[in-house]
Amino acid sequence: MSMTKVNLIANGPMIVLGAITITHEDGTEEVKETRASFCRCGKSENMPYCNGNHNK
Template sequence: MKDITKKYTNGEVTIVWKPNVCVHSEVCFHGLPEVFNPQSKPWINAEGATTQRIIDQVKRCPSGALTYYLNADAQAEGGIAPEITAESIVEPLPNGPLLVYGNIVVKDAEGNETRKNKVTAFCRCGASSNKPYCDGTHAKIQFTDQPPATT
């Protein structure tokens, strides 16, 4: 798959979208439909909300397909968005993926390493076609954290 990166700005913040990373969790447009509307073209309207509301919503993206940078920070760094470092935090989403926040390295079965930052969503349901990453299949199969009822 082609590595596409699209950017949308309101002058203060630039939203960066990497469609091939997206797991279609729908967190973005359910949380801020004024900005993220898949029925519109372009689907991101950076003028649809305040900069802070955009930042808060982008931080909720479970796959890291959506990121952002403040334009003032990028200009101060000579046009390059500053690198963000953070501690790693692990959070299981109810009935969904395991989210890992921060900079991590994921090693596959062949020993290949992939560097991830921001938020990485790992499959917990076992049905993802993109293991170890979540692809949203948990919603289709109605994965639940609750153990099956016994009779």
């Protein structure tokens, strides 16, 4: 079993490397097989994912 890794980018997203299942606020589930980048700044227009707006 491979470990899931989390990279925290300064003033940017949390990048999760590895297979994960995301449970959204409405209860729907989404599987990401290799990576997901989560917004930590609150500026994304594609929550919960980072869309690069943290650089603006």
